[in-house]
Amino acid sequence: MRRSLVPVVLGLMVPAAVAAQNSVYGLMGIGFPGEPLSARARSLGGGIGAFDPTSALNPATAVGLGWTSSGRARLVVGGVAGTALRSFTAGDSTVTGLRETRFPFGIFGGTIPNTRFSFAGSFSTYAERTYDVTITGTQVLRGETVEVTDRIASDGAITDFRGAIAFRPGPGVFVGAAFHLLGGSSRLTVARTFSNPAYAPYAERSQLVFSGTGVSAGVVLLPTSAIELAASARLDGNLKTTSATRRAGTVGLPLSLSGGLRLTPAAGISLSSTAVRHSWSTAQPDLAAPTRAFDTWDIGGGVELSRPQARGLAPPIRLGMRYRQLPFSNVATQPTETVLSGGTGVSLAGGLANLDLAVERFRRSGGGATEQGWHFSLGMVMTPAGFGR
Amino acid sequence: MTPRWGWLVVVASAAGMACQDIVSTPGVCPEFCPQGEIRVHDTLLTGVEPIGSYSGYLLPQEANETQIVGPGGPVEARALLVFVPFSAKYAGGDTTVKDSILQLDSLRLRLHIVRRTAGVSGMTLAFHEIPIALDSATTYGDMTPYFQDSTLLATLSVPDTLVKDTVAATFPATALRYLGGDSLQVGIGLRISSPDPAFVSLGSDSVAIATRLTRFVQVDTSTGGTRVVRSDSWGIRFKTFVADPGGLPPPTAFVAGAATGARAFIKMNLPASIVDSALVVRATLLIPSTRPILGAPGDTFLLRVLALGSDFGPKSPVADTTYSGSARVVAGSSDTVAVDITRILGLWRGNTTVPRSVVVQVEPEAASISTIELPGTGSATQAALRVTYGLPFRLPGT
Numbered sequence: 001m002r003r004s005l006v007p008v009v010l011g012l013m014v015p016a017a018v019a020a021q022n023s024v025y026g027l028m029g030i031g032f033p034g035e036p037l038s039a040r041a042r043s044l045g046g047g048i049g050a051f052d053p054t055s056a057l058n059p060a061t062a063v064g065l066g067w068t069s070s071g072r073a074r075l076v077v078g079g080v081a082g083t084a085l086r087s088f089t090a091g092d093s094t095v096t097g098l099r100e101t102r103f104p105f106g107i108f109g110g111t112i113p114n115t116r117f118s119f120a121g122s123f124s125t126y127a128e129r130t131y132d133v134t135i136t137g138t139q140v141l142r143g144e145t146v147e148v149t150d151r152i153a154s155d156g157a158i159t160d161f162r163g164a165i166a167f168r169p170g171p172g173v174f175v176g177a178a179f180h181l182l183g184g185s186s187r188l189t190v191a192r193t194f195s196n197p198a199y200a201p202y203a204e205r206s207q208l209v210f211s212g213t214g215v216s217a218g219v220v221l222l223p224t225s226a227i228e229l230a231a232s233a234r235l236d237g238n239l240k241t242t243s244a245t246r247r248a249g250t251v252g253l254p255l256s257l258s259g260g261l262r263l264t265p266a267a268g269i270s271l272s273s274t275a276v277r278h279s280w281s282t283a284q285p286d287l288a289a290p291t292r293a294f295d296t297w298d299i300g301g302g303v304e305l306s307r308p309q310a311r312g313l314a315p316p317i318r319l320g321m322r323y324r325q326l327p328f329s330n331v332a333t334q335p336t337e338t339v340l341s342g343g344t345g346v347s348l349a350g351g352l353a354n355l356d357l358a359v360e361r362f363r364r365s366g367g368g369a370t371e372q373g374w375h376f377s378l379g380m381v382m383t384p385a386g387f388g389r
Numbered sequence: 390m391t392p393r394w395g396w397l398v399v400v401a402s403a404a405g406m407a408c409q410d411i412v413s414t415p416g417v418c419p420e421f422c423p424q425g426e427i428r429v430h431d432t433l434l435t436g437v438e439p440i441g442s443y444s445g446y447l448l449p450q451e452a453n454e455t456q457i458v459g460p461g462g463p464v465e466a467r468a469l470l471v472f473v474p475f476s477a478k479y480a481g482g483d484t485t486v487k488d489s490i491l492q493l494d495s496l497r498l499r500l501h502i503v504r505r506t507a508g509v510s511g512m513t514l515a516f517h518e519i520p521i522a523l524d525s526a527t528t529y530g531d532m533t534p535y536f537q538d539s540t541l542l543a544t545l546s547v548p549d550t551l552v553k554d555t556v557a558a559t560f561p562a563t564a565l566r567y568l569g570g571d572s573l574q575v576g577i578g579l580r581i582s583s584p585d586p587a588f589v590s591l592g593s594d595s596v597a598i599a600t601r602l603t604r605f606v607q608v609d610t611s612t613g614g615t616r617v618v619r620s621d622s623w624g625i626r627f628k629t630f631v632a633d634p635g636g637l638p639p640p641t642a643f644v645a646g647a648a649t650g651a652r653a654f655i656k657m658n659l660p661a662s663i664v665d666s667a668l669v670v671r672a673t674l675l676i677p678s679t680r681p682i683l684g685a686p687g688d689t690f691l692l693r694v695l696a697l698g699s700d701f702g703p704k705s706p707v708a709d710t711t712y713s714g715s716a717r718v719v720a721g722s723s724d725t726v727a728v729d730i731t732r733i734l735g736l737w738r739g740n741t742t743v744p745r746s747v748v749v750q751v752e753p754e755a756a757s758i759s760t761i762e763l764p765g766t767g768s769a770t771q772a773a774l775r776v777t778y779g780l781p782f783r784l785p786g787t
Contacts, residue, residue, distance in 0.1 A: 027416075027423050091417040098414070133416040133423055141431055141671075141777055151413055152423045190782040192427055194670070200731050202668040202779050241784070248784040288424055288785035330420050368420040 022100055022130040024088045024369055025335050028291050029283065029328030030239060030251055031158060034104060034125030039080050039379025043343025043358035044302025045320025047272035050230035050260025051220060054078050054107055054381050056122040057258060057274070058218035058232040059164035059176035065109035066118025066166075075110035078381035079103065086373030098373075100130060102157075105379075109164075117167045120178075126160040129186045129208075147195035156186025158210045158239065172222035182212035182239060182253075208248060212239040216256075228262040230274075238286075251286040254279040254295075254327075268308070273301035280327035287328075294334040298324035302341070318343045318358075326364065335366030343377075353382035424785035429670065430778060436658030437674070437772040439763045440746070442642060443703035444649035447755040448525050449629040452650070454503060454756035456630055457514070458588040459581035462686040463721075464636035464758050466648075468579040468591060469532060471521050471627040472602045475573040479608050481621035491616060492607040493569070497559040498543075498577060499601045502551060503592035506687035512547040512583040516558060518565055519578040529631040536580055540566075547589065562604075574626075575602060588685035590757065593628060600625050632758050638680060643763035646690070647683075650755030653763050654697075654705065657745045657774065659737075664745070667778035669734040674714070674747075676726040676763060677770040684720020684759040691752040692718045692726060692761060696733040700744035708743050712736040715752070720759055734776070 026032030035042070036056035041049045049057040053064030054076070065076045081103045087096035102125065109120030132153040138145050161183060166176030191203035218232030236253035260274040276298040283293040302320030322339040329335055343358035358377040364370070416422045449455065458466040478488040498516060505512070517540040519532060543560035562568065568575055581587055593599045603622045610617055632648055645653040655674075663669070674694055684690065693715040698708035707713075714730035730747065737745055751759050764770050 024421050027421050090421045093415045093417050095414045131423065132413040133421075134413040135416040135418055135422060139429060141429065142775070148429075150427055152416075152425065152427075153413065154423070188782070190425075190427060192429065192670075192779065198729065199671045199777060200669075202670050204668060204779070204782055206782070208784075243784065290419055291424060291785070330422070368417070 022084075022128040023086070023364065024090055024371055025326050025328065025364060025367070026128050027131055027133065028330055029287060029293060031127030031129040033127055033278075033327060034157070034160075036105060036122065036124035036160065036162075037080075038078065038105065038107075038381070039343065039356035039358045039377040040318065040345060042080075042360060042375075042377050043318040043320060043341050043356065044272060044300075044304060045322040045339060045341050046298070046300030047260075047274050047302035047320055048262065048270075048304075049276075049300070050218075050232065050258055050274040051228055051262050051272060053109070053120075054379075056105070056107060056120070056124050056160075056162050056164075057276070058220065058230055058260075059120070059162075059178035059216055060166050060174040060218040060220045060230070060232065062109050062118045062120035062164045062166035062176050063168050063174040063220070065107075065120050066111035074383050075108070076381060076383050077106075077108040078379065079106035080377055080379040082375055082377040084373055084375045086371060088369055088371035090369035102128070104157075112165075115167075117165055120162070120164040120166070122162045122164075124160050124162070126158040126182055126184075128157045129154045130156065141199065144196075146199065149193045151189070151191045153189040154186045154208075156208070157184050158182055159184035162216075164216075174220040175218070177217040178215065180214035180216060180234070180236065182210060182214065182236070185209045188243075206243050209242050210239060211242075212253060213237050214253065218258075226264045228260075228264075230258075230260040230262075232258045249286070252282045254282055268306045270304040271301070272304075273299070275299045278327065283327075290330045292329050292332065294325065294327055294329070296325040296327050298322075300324075300339075315344045315346050318345075326366070329367040331367050333366045333368075335364055335369075337362055337364040339363075349382070352384075353380065355380055426783040428780040428783060430780065432663070432776055432778075434659055434663070434774045434776060435771060437774055438656045438658060439643040439765060439772065440654050440656050441702065442644050442651050442653045442763075444647075444651040446652060447650040449648050449650075449755050450525060450627055452756035453753050454590045454592055455628055456588060456590045456685060456757040457579050457581050458632070458685040458758060459512075459583050459586060461586035462588070462636075463683055464632045465580075466588075466630050466632040466685070466758050467529070467532065467536065468630045469519060469523055469527065469576070469628065470579070470600060470625055471523055471576045472574065473623045473626045475575075475604055475623060476621070477573060479606055479619055479621060481619045483619055484611070486608045486610050486617060486619055488608065490606045490608060493562040494605045494607060494618065495559055495561050496565070496575070496605070497557050497603040499555060499557040499603065501555045501592045501600065502547070502589050503553055504588075504590040504688070505547065505551065506585075506587035506589075506685070507552075509583055509585045509587040509687070510549040512549075512581060512587050512589070514545045514547060514556075514558070514589070515580050515582060516542040516544070516560070517578040517580070518542055518567065519576040521567075521572070521574045521576040523576065523627055523629065525629065527629065527631060529633050532578060532631055535578060540578075542577065577602075586686035588688055593625065600628070638683065638762070641762050642765055644760055645692070645749045645763070646751030646757070646760040648755060648758060650750075651760075653749040654702075655747050655749060655763070655772065657747065659745060659774065663776055663778055664734060664737050665739055667780060669731060669738070669776060669778045671729070671777040672731045672734045673775045674728045674730050675773045675775060676728070676749075676761070677772065678723045678725065679762050679764050679768060679770070681721050681723050682718060682726075682759070682761050685757060686720070688720045688757065688759060689717050690720070690757060690759040691715050692728060692749065693752050694728045694730050694733070694747050694749050696736050697744050697746045697748060700746050705746070705748065707748065708736060718759075718761065726761065730774075
């Protein structure tokens with residue numbers, strides 16, 4: 001590892017006393033949708049998502065985890081940690097200095113010994129449910145109007161655990177399928193205080209547990225050495241929420257279709273793009289008014305530039321751009337998000353590990369709010385010694 | 390770098406990034422509000438059942454205060470004080486004088502007034518000599534013959550500006566008819582006279598402020614035949630107060646307070662859906678008046694409600710004095726008394742080991758004539774419990 005990277009890593013480790021909040025758009029529906037992307041894919045605007053073995057969008061890419069470019073079997077583990085710095089304006093309220101740090105993605109995979117199959121196991125954030133909101137209002141109690149201050153806080157996420165298997169049926173073709181287990185939980189704190197001290201403040205704490213299942217399948221085609229095509233589909237069932245022993249709602253989850261194109265016109269230049277369509281409107285019947293659910297597009301693209309040097313490759317330059325629609329709103333307007341991203345990576349330990357950095361500048365708007373901020377990701381993918389190279 | 394270093398970086402990064410603080414942000418409703426509903430309701434529960442009233446926990450001679458109530462109010466009450474017997478010899482501790490008493494000159498009675506009727510002027514305390522053979526069975530009628538002009542020792546005008554202070558009156562030793570000879574003990578009764586109904590309460594809860602009787606005597610100096618005046622001071626052996634039974638209401642089953650320090654026990658028959666499942670934010674015990682609350686004119690008292698730890702009838706112990714509620718009550722009022730007992734319901738929430746019963750008592754206990762009557766089961770108005778409670782957060786879709 002280069003010494004210059006040490007301060008960067010240590011800097012990301014320093015905790016700070018600022019707010020931990022996910023997007024203001026995560027207050028609605030089942031939360032703010034996550035992205036099963038590696039740090040490398042994030043720096044490319046998600047464009048490489050449909051092809052990236054270290055992302056969890058397309059199960060066919062698990063082939064890439066199991067075999068090196070030279071055809072040797074291996075085992076790979078990796079993960080991403082990210083920090084978002086954020087501010088938003090909603091109505092007359094402007095809030096700055098919000099921060100959230102998460103470990104939203106991890107993956108491992110490799111070759112199933114003595115077979116042509118590869119496998120991948122991963123976890124990723126399906127929907128983020130972290131917020132802490134204070135609301136003031138009034139209530140008539142015992143014939144008098146009492147001012148109340150409510151605090152509703154949630155800390156947790158819906159997590160997507162994926163088990164994928166893939167193989168290469170022929171030259172230039174990868175196919176794969178996966179089973180998704182949705183889980184996770186969030187700690188919900190609801191508190192109310194009263195302006196009249198005769199009323200005792202109260203707080204209720206509960207744990208919401210999420211469960212659900214889904215399946216996905218995908219394919220990657222390599223018709224030429226310069227062109228890659230990918231497609232995948234994912235069908236999720238219902239997301240069930242329970243609180244203690246009681247059922248706390250069910251939400252229908254979408255069908256997701258994705259497609260991608262990757263071009264390598266010359267050595268050291270890679271262009272990639274991925275588009276995903278989610279039919280989130282299927283959740284509408286299960287959502288309480290005034291929340292609305294919209295179908296969404298998630299389109300991203302990026303370019304990766306690298307050049308050979310005396311020993312291996314120089315750190316690549318990655319640039320990307322992304323546009324996506326957000327699925328939930330409490331008004332008729334669907335919110336959207338645009339992201340400009342960049343990043344790089346270094347190869348460590350003689351190629352046994354890769355450290356990737358991604359920086360994203362995002363802006364979200366719609367539904368009466370605007371939100372902008374930075375997202376920093378640090379990803380590590382490595383092959384443990386003795387498990388291939 | 391070796392692969393081990395790479396792992397260390399990843400683990401350390403994840404651990405460091407997991408640290409976070411959460412700060413609440415203002416919600417913009419309805420556009421950016423979490424789904425769900427906070428529900429706070431209010432209800433009146435009638436399952437408040439008085440089950441008994443008992444006394445004898447604290448006697449007037451053990452109370453922290455002694456009340457004197459003048460005529461014109463609902464009940465007249467008089468204080469009775471018996472002091473520790475004087476020593477036959479001087480006991481003031483001055484070693485420059487001999488301890489043989491040559492002559493008893495006078496006595497000074499010091500009292501500490503802790504409460505009084507506000508706004509009443511011209512209040513006078515009268516001190517009478519009374520028998521020293523008193524006990525807890527002594528009645529107002531027993532003492533009436535001793536509150537005559539012939540037994541009057543002294544009077545003391547209570548300054549109109551006095552709120553809480555020490556006062557004293559001095560009277561000649563010759564005024565005491567029974568002191569001397571074999572009897573070196575003094576009994577003094579106190580009554581009030583004033584243009585308007587009034588009361589005072591005497592404090593006796595510490596040596597510094599307790600009622601004291603000082604004796605002024607003549608003794609010789611230890612060096613020769615020069616007479617000097619010295620004093621020694623003595624405290625109370627027994628004190629109580631007696632109330633005129635003619636002004637008291639007929640006895641009822643459920644009372645709290647009075648000179649007997651009565652306590653009333655109440656059982657709460659409350660639905661488990663509220664006590665065990667709901668978040669109680671306010672609980673008020675409502676005790677309607679069946680008649681004006683008995684007490685000295687202008688007096689107030691604290692009505693305290695405590696949760697019982699066990700239910701053994703009159704000997705039931707309280708759970709913990711922190712699980713209680715209180716309300717200040719004005720004597721003579723006919724208003725419903727409202728006592729906040731939110732903390733008590735907090736004790737009961739999910740706790741099946743403690744009975745859902747409370748004890749009602751007047752504080753300070755056995756120190757005044759203040760009495761509150763609780764309506765019985767056959768009464769037209771009943772005690773009730775008003776509860777404001779929060780239901781579990783209603784999640785969207787439920």
